[in-house]
Amino acid sequence: xxxxxxxxxxxxxxxxxxGNKAPNVAAPGTPAPTGxxxxxxxxxxxxxxxxxxxxxxxxxxxxxxxxxTVELRQQLTGSQRPFAAVLGCSDSRTSPELAMDAGxxxxxxxxxxxxxxAPADTASLLYAQAALGSEVLLVLGHDDCGAVKTAIDVADGxxxxxxxxxxxxxxxxxxxxxxxxxxxxxxxxxxxxAANVRLVVAALPGxxxxxxxxxxxxxxxxxxxxxxxxxxxxxxxx
Ligand SMILES: [Zn+2]
Numbered sequence: 001x002x003x004x005x006x007x008x009x010x011x012x013x014x015x016x017x018x019g020n021k022a023p024n025v026a027a028p029g030t031p032a033p034t035g036x037x038x039x040x041x042x043x044x045x046x047x048x049x050x051x052x053x054x055x056x057x058x059x060x061x062x063x064x065x066x067x068x069t070v071e072l073r074q075q076l077t078g079s080q081r082p083f084a085a086v087l088g089c090s091d092s093r094t095s096p097e098l099a100m101d102a103g104x105x106x107x108x109x110x111x112x113x114x115x116x117x118a119p120a121d122t123a124s125l126l127y128a129q130a131a132l133g134s135e136v137l138l139v140l141g142h143d144d145c146g147a148v149k150t151a152i153d154v155a156d157g158x159x160x161x162x163x164x165x166x167x168x169x170x171x172x173x174x175x176x177x178x179x180x181x182x183x184x185x186x187x188x189x190x191x192x193x194a195a196n197v198r199l200v201v202a203a204l205p206g207x208x209x210x211x212x213x214x215x216x217x218x219x220x221x222x223x224x225x226x227x228x229x230x231x232x233x234x235x236x237x238x
Pocket of ligand 1: 089090142148
């Protein structure tokens with residue numbers, strides 16, 4: 001682990017050197033051209049802002065496709081230092097790298113249907129923070145989520161969970177919370193998707209002492225967001 005941490009600590013300089021050699025590095029204060037190597041965000045707030053800026057480019061249809069140069073790819077073969085960890089849904093329409101216009105080595109991503117935090121996912125997210133230095137953890141839900149739809153159908157008795165129970169059971173508290181709003185139909189699904197993200201965000205520090213300590217120390221920000229498929233926009237919750 002020590003060797004890995006040393007390698008991680010040396011990486012910013014290495015990436016900087018790599019970036020300086022690349023012809024398409026954005027000069028300070030100028031708009032970054034497509035294919036730029038962007039400097040790593042310095043704080044959790046900067047990291048969250050980077051995700052939001054990337055999403056704005058995705059929404060506008062003007063992605064930079066940053067951090068995808070051959071030089072950077074080669075530089076990152078021995079180590080990584082992703083600035084953000086993402087717990088997203090497996091849904092084929094919700095790729096975090098696309099939705100937030102990120103590149104190689106930027107995001108440490110766990111994807112599972114319904115963006116639930118199973119123990120292995122929580123441990124993976126802790127690894128991203130503790131070993132790799134990720135400064136923001138984004139739980140990313142989305143509209144039209146099949147896992148949440150199925151959880152509602154199970155709750156309504158329209159279907160049985162069967163082999164999908166490991167996905168739908170953890171979503172039931174969100175369905176119950178959404179139902180308390182009085183919503184039905186599409187509105188209930190909308191509420192349940194948001195509630196599921198909120199509950200996962202709230203639960204993560206409680207299920208991982210390491211994540212809790214990182215938040216307390218100001219090293220990590222945990223946020224939730226919901227991606228609207230039609231616009232591509234990610235709305236942060238709370
Ligand atoms: Zn989904």
